[in-house]
Amino acid sequence: DTAVSQTPKYLVTQMGNDKSIKCEQNLGHDTMYWYKQDSKKFLKIMFSYNNKELIINETVPNRFSPKSPDKAHLNLHINSLELGDSAVYFCASSRVGPVAGANVLTFGAGSRLTVL
């Protein structure tokens, strides 16, 4: 069983469209994340949810809207897609343990979004 699964793996769409990427984790973790890896391979955090509550919201355009229906799912909806949104989006999850610094992330395989 895949621990953190994302769908779709590949997504090709036109500028201006709206698209969603879904993420599910079966690890029983409390916290989930979205990271973006651009063409230069920099990985940057976008959002984090803990038990369905938004706790990290980096400087991301409000065209990006995360939604967490329950603590096992975190979806990313993107409105009015732009060329610059082309990237690989990674979902991740972590357990909230007694020592915050020791919490580790489990990442999904990524969803490659190409905007034409």
Next chain:
Amino acid sequence: DAKTTQPNSMESNEEEPVHLPCNHSTISGTDYIHWYRQLPSQGPEYVIHGLTSNVNNRMASLAIAEDRKSSTLILHRATLRDAAVYYCILRENTGTASKLTFGTGTRLQVTL
């Protein structure tokens, strides 16, 4: 998160040990040192973490300098499957979310 500095790339022969260095001179007393790696076309993968003492697990060893301003990830016998980008990251010991800041990492090439 405090900043880390790593070499852009390193090469190793298969079956030989690899020492991947990381400098983190501005580390605070409670920051944990984490290492992740990213294999081609895959998501980042946790490797190891530590605070002050050296750590071993099935994947690697982590040697932490006494002043904690640097650390070294040790792969005891590199294989072709270890070719990846290795990231050294400092994680603050606060908060429910791990807001990891990934740098450029070290690209490890392993050759026969």
